[in-house]
Amino acid sequence: MEMPVPDPAVLACRPQLVARLRAVLPEAAVIDAPSETLAYECDAFTAYRCAPLCVVLPGSSEEVSACLKICHELGVPVVPRGAGTSLAGGALPTADCVVLGVARMTRVLEVDLANRCIRVETGITNLAVSAAVADAGFFYAPDPSSQLACAIAGNVAMNSGGAHCLKYGVTTNNLLGVTLVLMDGEVVQIGGPVPEAPGLDLLGVICGSEGQLGVVTEAWLRILPRPEGARPVLIGYAGSEVAGACVRDIIEAGVLPVAIEFMDGPCIRATDAFSGAGYPDCEALLIIEVEGSPAEIDEQLEIITAIARRHDPVELRESRSEAESARIWLGRKSAFGAMGQINDYICLDGTIPVSALPEVLGGIARLAAEAGLEVANVFHAGDGNMHPLILFDANAPGELARAEALGAEILLLCVAAGGCLTGEHGVGVEKRDLMDRQFAGVDLEAQMQVKDVFDPGWLLNPAKVFPLGLSAGRRAGAGGSAPIAPGRDSPAIFGER
Amino acid sequence: MRPESEAELAEMVAGAGGPLWLRGGGTQGPCGAGAVLETSGLAGVRLYEPGALTLVVGAGTPLAEVEALLAAQGQRLPFEPRDARVLSGAAGAATIGGIVAANLSGPRRVQAGACRDFVLGLRLVDGAGRILSAGGRVMKNVTGYDLAKLVTGSRGTLGVITEVSLKVLAAPRAEATLIVRGQGAEAAVADLCRAMGLPWEVSGAAWREGPDGPERLLRIEGLAGSVAYRAGRLAEALPGDPRLVEGAQSAALWRGIRDVDDLAGGQDPVWRLCLKPTDGPVVLAALRAAGLEGRALLDWSGGLVWLAVPGDSRADLVRAATARLGGHAELVRAPEGCTVPRLPPPSGAAGRLSAALRAQFDPRAILNPGLMPA
Numbered sequence: 001m002e003m004p005v006p007d008p009a010v011l012a013c014r015p016q017l018v019a020r021l022r023a024v025l026p027e028a029a030v031i032d033a034p035s036e037t038l039a040y041e042c043d044a045f046t047a048y049r050c051a052p053l054c055v056v057l058p059g060s061s062e063e064v065s066a067c068l069k070i071c072h073e074l075g076v077p078v079v080p081r082g083a084g085t086s087l088a089g090g091a092l093p094t095a096d097c098v099v100l101g102v103a104r105m106t107r108v109l110e111v112d113l114a115n116r117c118i119r120v121e122t123g124i125t126n127l128a129v130s131a132a133v134a135d136a137g138f139f140y141a142p143d144p145s146s147q148l149a150c151a152i153a154g155n156v157a158m159n160s161g162g163a164h165c166l167k168y169g170v171t172t173n174n175l176l177g178v179t180l181v182l183m184d185g186e187v188v189q190i191g192g193p194v195p196e197a198p199g200l201d202l203l204g205v206i207c208g209s210e211g212q213l214g215v216v217t218e219a220w221l222r223i224l225p226r227p228e229g230a231r232p233v234l235i236g237y238a239g240s241e242v243a244g245a246c247v248r249d250i251i252e253a254g255v256l257p258v259a260i261e262f263m264d265g266p267c268i269r270a271t272d273a274f275s276g277a278g279y280p281d282c283e284a285l286l287i288i289e290v291e292g293s294p295a296e297i298d299e300q301l302e303i304i305t306a307i308a309r310r311h312d313p314v315e316l317r318e319s320r321s322e323a324e325s326a327r328i329w330l331g332r333k334s335a336f337g338a339m340g341q342i343n344d345y346i347c348l349d350g351t352i353p354v355s356a357l358p359e360v361l362g363g364i365a366r367l368a369a370e371a372g373l374e375v376a377n378v379f380h381a382g383d384g385n386m387h388p389l390i391l392f393d394a395n396a397p398g399e400l401a402r403a404e405a406l407g408a409e410i411l412l413l414c415v416a417a418g419g420c421l422t423g424e425h426g427v428g429v430e431k432r433d434l435m436d437r438q439f440a441g442v443d444l445e446a447q448m449q450v451k452d453v454f455d456p457g458w459l460l461n462p463a464k465v466f467p468l469g470l471s472a473g474r475r476a477g478a479g480g481s482a483p484i485a486p487g488r489d490s491p492a493i494f495g496e497r
Numbered sequence: 498m499r500p501e502s503e504a505e506l507a508e509m510v511a512g513a514g515g516p517l518w519l520r521g522g523g524t525q526g527p528c529g530a531g532a533v534l535e536t537s538g539l540a541g542v543r544l545y546e547p548g549a550l551t552l553v554v555g556a557g558t559p560l561a562e563v564e565a566l567l568a569a570q571g572q573r574l575p576f577e578p579r580d581a582r583v584l585s586g587a588a589g590a591a592t593i594g595g596i597v598a599a600n601l602s603g604p605r606r607v608q609a610g611a612c613r614d615f616v617l618g619l620r621l622v623d624g625a626g627r628i629l630s631a632g633g634r635v636m637k638n639v640t641g642y643d644l645a646k647l648v649t650g651s652r653g654t655l656g657v658i659t660e661v662s663l664k665v666l667a668a669p670r671a672e673a674t675l676i677v678r679g680q681g682a683e684a685a686v687a688d689l690c691r692a693m694g695l696p697w698e699v700s701g702a703a704w705r706e707g708p709d710g711p712e713r714l715l716r717i718e719g720l721a722g723s724v725a726y727r728a729g730r731l732a733e734a735l736p737g738d739p740r741l742v743e744g745a746q747s748a749a750l751w752r753g754i755r756d757v758d759d760l761a762g763g764q765d766p767v768w769r770l771c772l773k774p775t776d777g778p779v780v781l782a783a784l785r786a787a788g789l790e791g792r793a794l795l796d797w798s799g800g801l802v803w804l805a806v807p808g809d810s811r812a813d814l815v816r817a818a819t820a821r822l823g824g825h826a827e828l829v830r831a832p833e834g835c836t837v838p839r840l841p842p843p844s845g846a847a848g849r850l851s852a853a854l855r856a857q858f859d860p861r862a863i864l865n866p867g868l869m870p871a
Binding site for chain 2: 158198
């Protein structure tokens with residue numbers, strides 16, 4: 001993977017930059033000691049690392065604005081950072097950037113139950129939003145699996161999803177407004193608790209723009225009344241084809257489960273061995289959860305199990321208690337941990353049309369065999385958001401590169417099936433160079449023209465989302481230079497101070 | 498002009514020498530001065546997978562055709578688009594492209610979301626004549642910027658939508674409406690907002706000045722047993738002794754609210770105000786205190802106020818009162834010769850960013866000029 005060559009002029013202005021940032025922020029909010037900037041050298045996409053020029057942790061929109069103004073004046077790129085849980089390298093620094101983290105901005109600013117919304121600073125974690133309104137019987141619906149750690153800032157930047165979005169939608173469907181600080185320091189209000197805003201849907205394009213249009217410092221979020229209860233059913237099948245048909249029939253029958261999770265044979269066996277969840281040994285496992293009162297749950301599960309039985313399941317287990325529900329979810333929730341115990345893994349998140357499921361799973365198995373690597377599949381089947389986990393040994397020379405190459409093949413398979421490269425993790429640097437395989441050049445140009453409007457100098461998170469070759473001219477205008485292709489993990493990738 | 502293909506359309510737009518008015522079904526009323534570009538030649542169902550809840554159609558496809566197709570599979574468009582003809586008095590048949598271009602969303606928006614929440618992707622020819630594709634046909638997609646959201650609701654000012662892919666949902670097996678009579682707007686909206694905060698999945702929350710006095714309406718949809726259960730819980734939780742209306746009768750009621758039947762007919766200007774739900778009755782009270790008499794209908798638990806004003810549109814008064822509460826007002830039905838802009842321009846930085854984005858996609862400013870001030 002390439003990153004732009006650090007701009008020597010920017011590297012040279014570091015003392016001046018740090019001094020000016022110190023003048024507008026509290027002492028502890030500017031981090032420039034190499035031993036401390038090291039903590040920001042990567043996010044949860046750990047294969048690539050680079051320490052930034054310095055890190056700033058402003059405590060308010062005004063402080064964010066002051067920082068951005070300084071960076072704008074000096075032509076220094078800024079990489080915004082939420083909690084650093086991106087799996088796509090969305091917060092990966094370059095050697096000539098300032099990392100701007102919102103981790104100190106965690107306040108709940110306003111709870112408005114009558115209008116079902118909450119205003120928060122975006123450093124707050126996803127789960128803390130739900131916790132803030134739990135006593136009143138409300139919750140915040142998008143639930144990425146990192147929700148204990150991930151920040152709303154990153155959720156907005158990546159338009160995060162979760163297991164329950166079949167019913168509740170993803171971040172963009174639950175985001176009402178933002179306070180956005182533009183690269184030149186201007187603080188802008190977009191949207192809010194009013195259902196619609198005049199003019200273009202700016203909020204719609206800000207959500208999911210990966211920190212490239214502005215720094216989102218505050219957010220208005222939709223909160224929803226918590227359902228009375230939820231209960232899963234576990235269904236095992238001999239193959240993915242029949243499991244896919246079952247999912248299709250359930251959806252066609254007009255039932256809308258809150259989640260439909262799918263695990264394939266390798267994943268079932270690994271998670272069961274790891275967690276002792278007691279899963280059946282089969283090739284496809286569905287966990288389907290519905291919500292409501294006990295009677296409403298029974299009404300929905302009756303329809304679902306009737307359909308499931310028509311497809312001849314290996315096992316069908318309805319939960320009768322909290323403990324049984326927890327056991328059904330146990331394996332699924334520990335799937336990533338189970339895989340991590342076996343080996344290193346890359347987690348992809350391409351989405352496919354649900355109808356293409358058996359064909360794509362077959363294709364993944366074929367590609368994995370050709371590459372000589374193991375792939376386990378766990379994903380949100382209701383919405384087609386795959387999560388192939390490619391197992392590899394990071395210590396074996398060349399294996400990461402082979403795993404990455406297989407990952408790219410799998411994602412292109414998703415695109416060819418009518419899907420997309422990423423359903424909820426974002427493009428970041430990880431999928432940046434595949435973008436021109438999903439989009440025509442003119443489509444990427446149109447997207448870059450949107451960035452031109454918000455960040456004309458291309459200083460915000462500039463080396464992400466768009467293939468470097470395509471964005472080179474624009475970034476050069478900002479003081480950057482043409483890309484280079486050095487070796488992996490070499491400090492030379494990003495330049496050494 | 499009536500292009501039959503994207504390529505033909507792209508040539509027409511690129512070669513246009515002046516303003517182009519885009520016309521889907523023409524249900525929102527007449528176009529302005531300039532050449533009219535009709536999308537009816539860009540029609541047809543491209544893909545429909547009920548099991549994937551996905552529909553891809555040409556923008557010129559009539560809404561009625563789409564609704565019939567979905568109904569045959571027990572599905573529907575969840576965002577419940579309004580039939581604009583009821584207020585506009587225009588003829589014609591609404592198209593999917595027109596609905597997406599206007600982001601038309603009905604009563605179910607309070608629960609299911611707006612039209613923009615169900616647009617998975619679209620294709621368009623922008624004002625420069627480029628054929629662009631945004632989003633896709635899958636439900637979860639964060640690949641690149643969400644240009645489909647930007648185009649949805651842009652009223653043709655960024656480009657001509659040629660194809661739309663939508664998420665659809667199952668039509669419920671049962672529905673019921675709880676009606677309580679006699680409450681004024683303020684008391685009713687307090688109850689409506691309270692209902693939206695209870696776990697009974699209310700999918701419609703409105704207040705109207707009915708023929709027999711004011712009434713507050715709450716809709717519940719789903720499986721039959723569940724609807725009965727939730728209607729019972731809702732009745733317990735709120736004041737008043739509700740009348741229960743079910744099935745087709747309930748559906749007819751909400752069709753009337755969706756299309757604003759109560760304010761149809763006549764030539765009185767009609768306003769559409771968007772506000773924080775609890776501010777719906779506040780703006781009504783402020784306008785009445787300022788001497789404005791008019792008929793009103795509240796939807797979206799108070800967040801959408803329909804207002805028919807006798808005679809003059811009283812634009813300054815209505816816009817100021819709404820803006821004071823952070824909302825905005827659209828003049829949906831204007832008297833003949835009215836020069837008041839239908840939509841208010843977005844203010845401050847949002848306005849500047851909107852204008853700059855439009856210049857990127859329609860550099861000659863030829864598409865629907867003046868329809869949506871930037």
